[in-house]
Amino acid sequence: MALKITVIGTxxxxxxxxxxxxxxxxxxxxxxxxxxxxxMLSAGRVPMYEPGLEELLRKHVAxxxxxxxxLRFTMDWAEIAEFxxxxxxxxxxxxxxxxxxxDMSYVDSAVDSLARHLARPxxxxxxxxxxxxxxxxxxxxxxxxxxxxxxxxxxxxPEFLREGFAVQDTLRPDRIVAGVRGEHAERxxxxxxxxxxxxxxxxxxxxxxxxxxxxxxxxxxxxxKISFINAMAEVCEAAGGDVVKLAEALxxxxxxxxxxLRAGIGFGGGCLPKDIRAFMARAGELGADQALTFLxxxxxxxxxxxxxxxxxxxxxxxxxxxxxxxxxxVLGATFKPDSDDVRDSxxxxxxxxxxxxxxxxxxxxxxxxxxxxxxxxTLGYADSAVEAVRGADAVxxxxxxxxxxxxxxxVLGEAVTRRLILDGRNALDPARWRxxxxxxxxxGRPRA
Ligand code: UGA
Numbered sequence: 001m002a003l004k005i006t007v008i009g010t011x012x013x014x015x016x017x018x019x020x021x022x023x024x025x026x027x028x029x030x031x032x033x034x035x036x037x038x039x040m041l042s043a044g045r046v047p048m049y050e051p052g053l054e055e056l057l058r059k060h061v062a063x064x065x066x067x068x069x070x071l072r073f074t075m076d077w078a079e080i081a082e083f084x085x086x087x088x089x090x091x092x093x094x095x096x097x098x099x100x101x102x103d104m105s106y107v108d109s110a111v112d113s114l115a116r117h118l119a120r121p122x123x124x125x126x127x128x129x130x131x132x133x134x135x136x137x138x139x140x141x142x143x144x145x146x147x148x149x150x151x152x153x154x155x156x157x158p159e160f161l162r163e164g165f166a167v168q169d170t171l172r173p174d175r176i177v178a179g180v181r182g183e184h185a186e187r188x189x190x191x192x193x194x195x196x197x198x199x200x201x202x203x204x205x206x207x208x209x210x211x212x213x214x215x216x217x218x219x220x221x222x223x224x225k226i227s228f229i230n231a232m233a234e235v236c237e238a239a240g241g242d243v244v245k246l247a248e249a250l251x252x253x254x255x256x257x258x259x260x261l262r263a264g265i266g267f268g269g270g271c272l273p274k275d276i277r278a279f280m281a282r283a284g285e286l287g288a289d290q291a292l293t294f295l296x297x298x299x300x301x302x303x304x305x306x307x308x309x310x311x312x313x314x315x316x317x318x319x320x321x322x323x324x325x326x327x328x329x330v331l332g333a334t335f336k337p338d339s340d341d342v343r344d345s346x347x348x349x350x351x352x353x354x355x356x357x358x359x360x361x362x363x364x365x366x367x368x369x370x371x372x373x374x375x376x377x378t379l380g381y382a383d384s385a386v387e388a389v390r391g392a393d394a395v396x397x398x399x400x401x402x403x404x405x406x407x408x409x410x411v412l413g414e415a416v417t418r419r420l421i422l423d424g425r426n427a428l429d430p431a432r433w434r435x436x437x438x439x440x441x442x443x444g445r446p447r448a
Pocket of ligand 1: 219271
């Protein structure tokens with residue numbers, strides 16, 4: 001009999017995982033504690049912008065014309081426990097207020113609620129990003145609470161999906177990490193992932209702590225790579241070098257690689273910033289804090305980028321100590337393109353700082369407007385890039401949407417007060433903008 005799968009938590013990770021499991025051919029039941037989410041998903045709508053996800057969901061959600069009907073949603077823990085052979089825990093672990101550590105309360109409560117109902121053999125699989133040591137603690141908790149006792153096993157199977165590529169990363173992961181305590185759990189996970197394994201995704205079997213650490217160290221490495229190139233941008237600026245050329249030349253060395261070497265206003269989002277902080281906090285608890293002190297530097301280089309962008313803008317518009325009387329257009333609000341996520345977004349943070357220093361800021365983003373307005377209602381918002389730049393003394397390019405790369409500098413030039421563009425993502429073509437009479441400035445690049 002084919003395995004039946006449940007997915008607990010239907011945010012980014014869970015909604016994508018549930019749809020992907022249905023796509024792989026399984027019967028799937030998703031659970032969330034927020035009724036609005038269940039309602040939306042059951043109607044085949046996705047609560048966030050993620051390319052391809054809504055289509056995949058509609059292909060499988062029961063009750064939608066022409067769907068396979070393999071995917072349903074519920075709020076009932078007893079139904080979930082009765083239905084599933086494999087239960088994926090996909091709830092989030094945000095940063096705690098005022099602390100570096102992450103908040104485990106959603107994971108803890110999901111595991112408790114599920115375990116209490118588990119009266120038959122099952123495999124619980126953690127996917128959430130958690131501090132190392134959590135799986136061991138949760139395994140003991142499950143054995144204690146589940147009516148089926150030791151017949152319920154735990155495995156840890158971290159997720160590496162990127163927003164904007166979530167569907168493809170889930171269906172064709174570049175690796176599958178299975179933290180298990182025995183062969184039975186490994187066998188079940190191999191069955192769940194048989195298709196991606198068949199297509200060549202490597203399957204790496206580890207113990208619990210290693211599986212947990214793969215995730216946090218992967219994100220730490222990525223954050224370090226970004227802060228490294230941003231530190232080089234600072235040096236380039238001081239020495240008159242060009243960080244974009246530098247990154248290109250470094251990237252040809254296969255040991256270094258060219259990805260994640262884009263200098264700019266740095267990393268944000270719901271993962272990298274909070275994961276490196278939670279990792280430092282956990283290392284401290286383990287007495288290994290010295291091993292990760294470099295991450296503090298990675299974090300501070302990253303935060304400095306936002307401040308430096310504000311400084312660059314202030315200097316460029318000729319404001320002595322503030323932005324008073326200056327109109328600033330901000331292109332981009334999300335933390336990266338192809339997403340509507342504004343959590344810890346460098347773009348929105350820079351826009352906010354300029355606004356707080358007296359600038360009249362108008363923001364435009366292709367998909368992030370609703371979320372941005374919710375977080376920063378006092379900023380100005382426009383319905384298009386051209387509207388946003390109307391009358392601007394400076395245009396800031398802060399999220400590298402394709403739409404912005406395709407903008408016509410001539411058309412925009414007609415709308416602004418002054419042709420001054422600051423590229424916070426090193427993604428525009430300076431020659432094109434300069435040819436239309438714009439002053440183009442970017443961090444870590446020559447002024448020309
Ligand atoms: C990140 C990881 O890349 C995923 O592998 C991981 O699964 C996910 O976190 C998670 O923990 O759930 P994501 O948050 O979607 O994925 O975003 P990234 O693509 O990693 O980008 C993060 C930030 O770095 C963005 O703000 C982006 O603009 C910035 N970035 C990225 C740069 O500033 N320069 C670069 O060269 C690359």
